[in-house]
Amino acid sequence: MDYSQKISERQWNLPDKGELESRREATYTDDIIQKDHIQRKLLEHLDGIETVFDGGAGSGRFSILLAKRGCRVTHFDISQPMIDKARETAEREGVLDRMTFVKGALEDLSAYPDKAFDLVMSFDAPISYTWPNQEKVIGELVRIARKRIMLSVSSRLGSLPYLANPVQKNQFILDEKADDPFVRWCVDHREQMIDGFRFSRQAAERLYADGLMGGDAEIAEYEKGGTPWCITYTFLPDELEGILKKYGVKNIALSGPGAYGRTLPREILVKIMNDPEQKADFLDFCYRYDSSPYVCGMGKDNLFAAGEI
Numbered sequence: 001m002d003y004s005q006k007i008s009e010r011q012w013n014l015p016d017k018g019e020l021e022s023r024r025e026a027t028y029t030d031d032i033i034q035k036d037h038i039q040r041k042l043l044e045h046l047d048g049i050e051t052v053f054d055g056g057a058g059s060g061r062f063s064i065l066l067a068k069r070g071c072r073v074t075h076f077d078i079s080q081p082m083i084d085k086a087r088e089t090a091e092r093e094g095v096l097d098r099m100t101f102v103k104g105a106l107e108d109l110s111a112y113p114d115k116a117f118d119l120v121m122s123f124d125a126p127i128s129y130t131w132p133n134q135e136k137v138i139g140e141l142v143r144i145a146r147k148r149i150m151l152s153v154s155s156r157l158g159s160l161p162y163l164a165n166p167v168q169k170n171q172f173i174l175d176e177k178a179d180d181p182f183v184r185w186c187v188d189h190r191e192q193m194i195d196g197f198r199f200s201r202q203a204a205e206r207l208y209a210d211g212l213m214g215g216d217a218e219i220a221e222y223e224k225g226g227t228p229w230c231i232t233y234t235f236l237p238d239e240l241e242g243i244l245k246k247y248g249v250k251n252i253a254l255s256g257p258g259a260y261g262r263t264l265p266r267e268i269l270v271k272i273m274n275d276p277e278q279k280a281d282f283l284d285f286c287y288r289y290d291s292s293p294y295v296c297g298m299g300k301d302n303l304f305a306a307g308e309i
């Protein structure tokens, strides 16, 4: 088994993962925008979709949404805490009978025959955590899809600005007084992170060239029994499009959820999100802007792709 799979398995099986992930949209504005974007893409393309495979489905943000729309969904994930959280929500939402929960790794989809599902989807970067197997994993996801594929992976152009901004997540905190542990950490360490910051052109050039966030340091931490963040492979737009084309996907559309919102200061984002009317208009406009292929690389965290088989 590759290190990235082992590291990902340990990271995502931390007991509080399901709970933390399920609170994201209540805590961060970038997560509200990203979820809204993916949800709209899904609901716009549901015609003829009865069966769905969600690879790295997490706490069920999208698998449960589609089960509620009447689809039969296979919710597949490497993490038991995420599956437990999703099952609990599915039960509350009354859709357990339309969902199958499977604990497994995207690196092995051999249990599924060709064209097993009408729609295959994998959102918010599970594919990026399968490095160095990311291309093979995309090929396997395409293989088991019958009609449509929708993915979002870590974006290289979108991640590069993080190397010049150690407080990037502060911009997206909804309530700076929230008792969420990561919010508290971001707020308490803001000055320290800025004081200690020094731009490394070398680090930026390296990420630009090889697309990798993490590597030897994470492997060493894992070997010492620690729980490092996943080694993450970030994609360039033409690279992702090229891989999908190579596996025969047609009518590929790329987008960059969060490209518009990331240009705004925190105070403005909070103001908009706290006013339902402005929020609805803003999310409509974000969707329109972020769906332009010209900004797809500058989405916040993710590069989104949809295509037909």
Ligand SMILES: C[S@@+](CC[C@H](N)C(=O)[O-])C[C@H]1O[C@@H](n2cnc3c(N)ncnc32)[C@H](O)[C@@H]1O
Binding pocket: 005, 008, 009, 012, 055, 056, 057, 058, 059, 060, 061, 062, 076, 077, 078, 079, 082, 104, 105, 106, 107, 122, 123, 124, 125, 126, 129, 130
């Ligand atoms: C950021 S969460 C996204 C969850 C969900 N797709 C969503 O958008 O809400 C990433 C998910 O990928 C899962 N994951 C990470 N590596 C994986 C792998 N190799 N195989 C399957 N799932 C994986 C994690 O357990 C986690 O639930």
